[in-house]
Amino acid sequence: MNFSVLILGSSAAIPTGERNPTSQLVKYHNQSFLIDCGEGTQMQIRKYAAKMGGIQHIFISHLHGDHYFGLIGLLSSFHLLGRDKALWIYGPAPLKEIIDVQLRASNTVLRFPLHFVETRTDTFHLLFEHERIRVFSFPLRHSLPVTGFLFREKPGKRKIIKERIEGLNIPPAYFRRIIEGEDFTDEQGKIYRNDYLTYPPPPPRSYAYCSDTAYDERIIPFIKGVDLLYHEATFGADMQEVARERLHSTTRDAASIAKKAEVKSLIIGHFSPRYEDVRGLVKEASEIFPYVQAVADGDVYFIG
Amino acid sequence: MNFSVLILGSSAAIPTGERNPTSQLVKYHNQSFLIDCGEGTQMQIRKYAAKMGGIQHIFISHLHGDHYFGLIGLLSSFHLLGRDKALWIYGPAPLKEIIDVQLRASNTVLRFPLHFVETRTDTFHLLFEHERIRVFSFPLRHSLPVTGFLFREKPGKRKIIKERIEGLNIPPAYFRRIIEGEDFTDEQGKIYRNDYLTYPPPPPRSYAYCSDTAYDERIIPFIKGVDLLYHEATFGADMQEVARERLHSTTRDAASIAKKAEVKSLIIGHFSPRYEDVRGLVKEASEIFPYVQAVADGDVYFIG
Numbered sequence: 001m002n003f004s005v006l007i008l009g010s011s012a013a014i015p016t017g018e019r020n021p022t023s024q025l026v027k028y029h030n031q032s033f034l035i036d037c038g039e040g041t042q043m044q045i046r047k048y049a050a051k052m053g054g055i056q057h058i059f060i061s062h063l064h065g066d067h068y069f070g071l072i073g074l075l076s077s078f079h080l081l082g083r084d085k086a087l088w089i090y091g092p093a094p095l096k097e098i099i100d101v102q103l104r105a106s107n108t109v110l111r112f113p114l115h116f117v118e119t120r121t122d123t124f125h126l127l128f129e130h131e132r133i134r135v136f137s138f139p140l141r142h143s144l145p146v147t148g149f150l151f152r153e154k155p156g157k158r159k160i161i162k163e164r165i166e167g168l169n170i171p172p173a174y175f176r177r178i179i180e181g182e183d184f185t186d187e188q189g190k191i192y193r194n195d196y197l198t199y200p201p202p203p204p205r206s207y208a209y210c211s212d213t214a215y216d217e218r219i220i221p222f223i224k225g226v227d228l229l230y231h232e233a234t235f236g237a238d239m240q241e242v243a244r245e246r247l248h249s250t251t252r253d254a255a256s257i258a259k260k261a262e263v264k265s266l267i268i269g270h271f272s273p274r275y276e277d278v279r280g281l282v283k284e285a286s287e288i289f290p291y292v293q294a295v296a297d298g299d300v301y302f303i304g
Numbered sequence: 305m306n307f308s309v310l311i312l313g314s315s316a317a318i319p320t321g322e323r324n325p326t327s328q329l330v331k332y333h334n335q336s337f338l339i340d341c342g343e344g345t346q347m348q349i350r351k352y353a354a355k356m357g358g359i360q361h362i363f364i365s366h367l368h369g370d371h372y373f374g375l376i377g378l379l380s381s382f383h384l385l386g387r388d389k390a391l392w393i394y395g396p397a398p399l400k401e402i403i404d405v406q407l408r409a410s411n412t413v414l415r416f417p418l419h420f421v422e423t424r425t426d427t428f429h430l431l432f433e434h435e436r437i438r439v440f441s442f443p444l445r446h447s448l449p450v451t452g453f454l455f456r457e458k459p460g461k462r463k464i465i466k467e468r469i470e471g472l473n474i475p476p477a478y479f480r481r482i483i484e485g486e487d488f489t490d491e492q493g494k495i496y497r498n499d500y501l502t503y504p505p506p507p508p509r510s511y512a513y514c515s516d517t518a519y520d521e522r523i524i525p526f527i528k529g530v531d532l533l534y535h536e537a538t539f540g541a542d543m544q545e546v547a548r549e550r551l552h553s554t555t556r557d558a559a560s561i562a563k564k565a566e567v568k569s570l571i572i573g574h575f576s577p578r579y580e581d582v583r584g585l586v587k588e589a590s591e592i593f594p595y596v597q598a599v600a601d602g603d604v605y606f607i608g
Binding site for chain 1: 317318319320321324325343344346347350351367368369370373374376377380381384385396398399401402405406408409410411447448
């Protein structure tokens, strides 16, 4: 089951020639989830050959423009391209009025159902789930209400070991119970333990996205042990005071959170335009947490 | 005095890999005027090395998103880059609320004075003037209220012919009256006619921008004889019925307006994404009006 993140934008508040404002496309099997949608996101989706029509859920972390100014253009293009599939947007309450006022100004009645779900910034909260994955939001600490997002697979089913069920005459209807963990008792009353008959499922994979935030250890329980953590690192360690003041993070902040949360890998982004070469930022972070990379527009990270 | 137009975006409603949504930067001497501001305009300004800070006046033709979705991002970047110079925005009334609702959502109080001027769609109207140039709006015909814009130089001063004033003992204070067209009478009562003493000023130059519009001969008086006319040509001549229905123009419509208005040159744009190669569109238009070119992002046209 493919589980990946495509980086569509990685700049801080002001786009540069190389980096668009923040947006990421999470793919899970045949579902696409968009996280944040800075100006130009629809062009980036086209540039990196992702499928716009596949997006059914859009998660907006907060209402600084570099995280959502591209949303109305994307909705408008969906409309003009004749989309009829429903779309869900999850974000802070004022986003709904921002969308509505712009649709009204052009007398646009969208051709597709648009469902708006207000995010909560007080607690860890389930936003969405389907058969195989759940998406949660959790509060971050910034100058506006901001949420991070956690994508976590549900525990999978156990897998039957073919060689071990041969000759046991298990009724096919029973298979479902075995992959859910039950033992099997044959007609002679012999018990076959489930862990003899099956392999355990692969461990559930997870991706956590920490948008604009100051260093905040309170998020650690929410992102504990994830396979991949994105954490903003707007500034290098030398700018720690500026980072504190603006409620952003440094490379060392991001790496410390990754280390304390015992994540498997860390990606950092949202770089201030002062850093043309970000290799120094990666080096700083790697001194605290070694499994770290700097994102660039167009990068794809596979999870698990 | 430099007078030029830089094409920042030339697509119709949906951006393509090659064309951004509509925007143009008019430069007149040391002033920059932005016309329309589709999504990604700030990135295009950077890409084509134009100076963002030089823009003091922004003219928005109408509130279809491909003509203004980039405005809020541009304002936001002005703010973040520490702009303090005042900015004037001219556009339909609802644009003010669209800007305000987004500034409120991020608790942003702009660092620079922003003046909003509502455009009128009932008549030819002076929007702005300075020492050397005037900008007018005029109504177009579309599914929303739309204005075109006319940039017209004021008539220049006459230029004194040095050889002819030698020995006439003209008091320096009198020079201003001569370049404004007065004759000169010397102490003996001899009259020197102004057209003997001076060259006429160069003819005033002009640029007209006709944003989204159906074919409409009522605009001809407003754009009569301009040096350069931009007129949308969303469709080829074979799509005339679709153009009529959607209140857009075809290549032949644009060329007919150019011909009837006796403009010097025509540029066409706002091409439907169905036209990857626009040479056929230019050929169609040129059969009616020969001095025509198709715009592409990054093109610069010098006026006069």
